[in-house]
Amino acid sequence: MLQIAVDAMGGDNAPEAVLEGVRLAREQDIDIVLVGNPDDLDADTLATYNLEDIELIEASQAIPMDAEPGSAVRTMKDSSLNRAAEAVRDGKASAIVSAGNTGATMAAALLKMGRIKGVARPAIATPFFVRKKDTPNIMLDCGANAEAQPEWLGQFAKMGVVYTRDAYGVKIPKVGLMSIGEEASKGSSLVKNSFEILSQKDWQKELGCEFIGNIEGRDLLVDSADVLVTDGFTGNVVLKTAEGVATEFFKSIVENFGSPGSKATDPFYEAMEPVFEGWNPNNTGGAVLLGVKGVCVIAHGSSNPTAILNAIVLARDSVANDNVQHLKDAIS
Amino acid sequence: MLQIAVDAMGGDNAPEAVLEGVRLAREQDIDIVLVGNPDDLDADTLATYNLEDIELIEASQAIPMDAEPGSAVRTMKDSSLNRAAEAVRDGKASAIVSAGNTGATMAAALLKMGRIKGVARPAIATPFFVRKKDTPNIMLDCGANAEAQPEWLGQFAKMGVVYTRDAYGVKIPKVGLMSIGEEASKGSSLVKNSFEILSQKDWQKELGCEFIGNIEGRDLLVDSADVLVTDGFTGNVVLKTAEGVATEFFKSIVENFGSPGSKATDPFYEAMEPVFEGWNPNNTGGAVLLGVKGVCVIAHGSSNPTAILNAIVLARDSVANDNVQHLKDAIS
Structure with missing residues (x-):
């Protein structure tokens, strides 16, 4: 190599x-x-x-x-x-x-x-740790393109499927489209047009994946879709929102309950270590430009x-x- | 009344x-x-x-x-x-x-x-609890309009300022525009055009507020802008992402550390009560359609x-x- x-x-x-x-x-x-x-x-x-x-x-x-x-x-x-x-x-x-x-x-x-x-355009694929799931969720694009076309999102989905299978061994990746409601009628025109492209059966059959339809922000960290497809503006805002909420949550624990290193607080931090380690960006290896x-x-x-x-x-x-x-x- | x-x-x-x-x-x-x-x-x-x-x-x-x-x-x-x-x-x-x-x-x-x-279009204004800040951050639009025009975002800002002052007594509200980088050159064309409108001085002077420029997802829960302006698609995705991350964080605590109601876990939950109560949507009274x-x-x-x-x-x-x-x- x-x-x-x-x-x-x-x-x-x-x-x-x-x-x-x-x-x-x-x-x-x-x-x-x-x-x-x-x-x-x-x-x-x-x-x-x-x-x-x-x-x-x-x-x-x-x-x-x-x-x-x-x-x-x-x-x-x-x-x-x-x-x-x-x-x-x-x-x-x-x-x-x-x-x-x-x-x-x-x-x-x-x-x-x-x-x-x-x-058409490369995309940044970022992994997110998911509780009770062996593999992370991958969201793309997380910021390579501030604006996107429906056809690009169609390609992001394909690249995400291939990457998720290669990197994490997910055999039949589930693909979700980030929107503001589950119904195909929900979302911006970009999302509605992308939905039409993604719901076609041929590419799913060819790549061995399943399009599960629209997903929402709350699906980011749950076992719903393996590949979360969105434009680079939304993806970057979601990434930073999730980081920000996790950071504030952690700070509020330290502020209200106390830092690790005391008899009172250590049981909590020890019990939570797998979660904190899972969410720690140092452990993911970073994002890839596909x-x-x-x-x-x-x-x-x-x-x-x-x-x-x-x-x-x-x-x-x-x-x-x-x-x-x-x-x-x-x-x- | x-x-x-x-x-x-x-x-x-x-x-x-x-x-x-x-x-x-x-x-x-x-x-x-x-x-x-x-x-x-x-x-x-x-x-x-x-x-x-x-x-x-x-x-x-x-x-x-x-x-x-x-x-x-x-x-x-x-x-x-x-x-x-x-x-x-x-x-x-x-x-x-x-x-x-x-x-x-x-x-x-x-x-x-x-x-x-x-x-031009009504907008949903949603309050977010902020650590060490007396008043919530208000984000609008959180989902009334899946697509938006720069002029609409200009109006959302005005309505957010008026609402934040009326509802929370913020005298000189700070307004931020949700984007993917601080520089005015960052973001979609909607954001760049909205930035131009929002950075004009006349409306700020007239309404007694301050436009602080672009903000990012991580500013949602920090004391940076009082009024966070965005389109209804982005706002709704951010809202649900934040809810989802908080929910998963809470579930992971219960799962790893244990539920409230035991001698081991109660000190933690008691210490964290102000935070959990702050984040509890039941305590905010909901969003308003402005x-x-x-x-x-x-x-x-x-x-x-x-x-x-x-x-x-x-x-x-x-x-x-x-x-x-x-x-x-x-x-x-």
């Missing part, structure tokens, strides 16, 4: 968290090429993480977390994100992993790696080393299970 | 929960007229709730919770919702309160009470007597503070 290109400069805790995550990944025999500025990745620094012998693709620039994605990718030609995506384009790497600027990661992947033939010619994993900006490790494992698995080829087969 | 028309037939627990809620409201000297089927509201039943002397507007039909709103309101002319809205139109009541079919409540209000002059000629309170379908009481109090307060007149002044 070709090596995985990891953006050493991306994320709130770069490069330290990234380097430690890479060290952990190499312990699992994953072959990695680092991409970044040699000034930040000197021999001493690399030695701290047992990375003396790692291959380095030099990139003198790092795109800031708050830069305007399109122009940053166009003007910062020697940025780590551009160099990482070029490594995939040039057959030197099989995947990119970055915890950096999400929009710029997407733009670099799109510009350098290119779209899969027939894909529809580009190569694997592109977008890790959370606040990724710690565990998150980086999980993102690299996700990339490795996506390469190993040939997800990009399966996406090509499904779309073309 | 004119009496408040309460739909006795609306909601999952009607008429019992409604009648008990009405009894509680009358203990606070709120003048109420019941609307519903006399067969269900016979003397014996009413006596059970000390409502022997209550005025009744007879309506032989009740619109089911899952009926298609538009056609139900048009065809079920003698439904409790139509009769309640007509009572406001005819000057016999000042407000309607219903825990029934939301779409039908909206349709009946729109059809019978009519829009305020100049209002932009129609009269007060229209939409209670949660699962309302218990406390929820009905709070919805009636909300209606009484909206009438008392002359919210509809203030909306007329702001829009015309």
Whole structure:
């Protein structure tokens, strides 16, 4: 397997968290090429993480977390994100992993790696932990496209089905369309037109999946649909709403009941550990950009080393299970 | 003050929960007229709730919770919702309160009470409990309009400002526009065009409010904007996502840590009571439909007597503070 290109400069805790995550990944025999500025990745620094012998693709620039994605990718030609995506384009790497600027990661992947033939728009697929379910729910698009066409949502559904099967082994994925009521007549014209496309039987038969109709916001975290299809505006708002509610809930527990680390509070936190660990974005490995010619994993900006490790494992698995080829087969 | 028309037939627990809620409201000297089927509201039943002397507007039909709103309101002319809205139109009541079919409540209000002059579309304003903030955040539109125009969002903002001031005493409400990034360049074309309208200074000065720019899903439950403006599709998805995440969080606590009622779990539930009570939709009184000629309170379908009481109090307060007149002044 070709090596995985990891953006050493991306994320709130770069490069330290990234380097430690890479060290952990190499312990699992994953072959990695680092991409970044040699000034930040000197021999001493690399030695701290047992990375003396790692291959380095030099990139003198790092795109800031708050830069305007399109122009940053166009003007910062020697940025780590551009160099990482070029490594995939040039057959030197099989995947990119970055915890950096999400929009710029997407733009670099799109510009350098290119779209899969027939894909109208790539989409960000984000996993959500579901209580009493072995596999996460996948929602797409979580923000690649602020506006969408019904045909694009039809493709998002196909890509989501292929990804859910490859990544999580869901044999007959159930697909739901995010709306504001269960009936086919509910929702915006985008949703109503997408419903017509998704309810056709041929694509479901071809891909071995089942369209279960409209779903609602409350289905995000329940065992209803495996693949939740929506436009990138709605998906991103839903993602951030869910994160926000969970954060406020957790803060309110600490504020009212107390932090972990006392005899009174520990039984609660110990009992809740599986839930908190399930919801912890560091444990999911991040989102993937589906529809580009190569694997592109977008890790959370606040990724710690565990998150980086999980993102690299996700990339490795996506390469190993040939997800990009399966996406090509499904779309073309 | 004119009496408040309460739909006795609306909601999952009607008429019992409604009648008990009405009894509680009358203990606070709120003048109420019941609307519903006399067969269900016979003397014996009413006596059970000390409502022997209550005025009744007879309506032989009740619109089911899952009926298609538009056609139900048009065809079920003698439904409790139509009769309640007509009572406001005819000057016999000042407000309607219903825990029934939301779409039908909206349709009946729109059809019978009519829009305020100049209002393009009414909007549903829903309150969200915010930790460490005295007043809730109000989001609108939470589902009256599946699609929207930038000018409508401009009006939603105005109505939200007036309502937040009247209902919660927020002197200089902060208005945020739901988007997928803080920059004005982020979001759908609807959001970008709405941003232009909202950022104009004249309306802010006129209404005494401040537009703080784009907000994101994670701002829903934090002290950032008092009025969160969005289209009815996004608003409804956000509302149901937030409800769904909170529900799953609560279920996961009961499942992993245990229910209230034991020595081990009670300290947690006692400490968290203010939070759970804050988030409990029964305590908010429900959402209001802004932009129609009269007060229209939409209670949660699962309302218990406390929820009905709070919805009636909300209606009484909206009438008392002359919210509809203030909306007329702001829009015309």
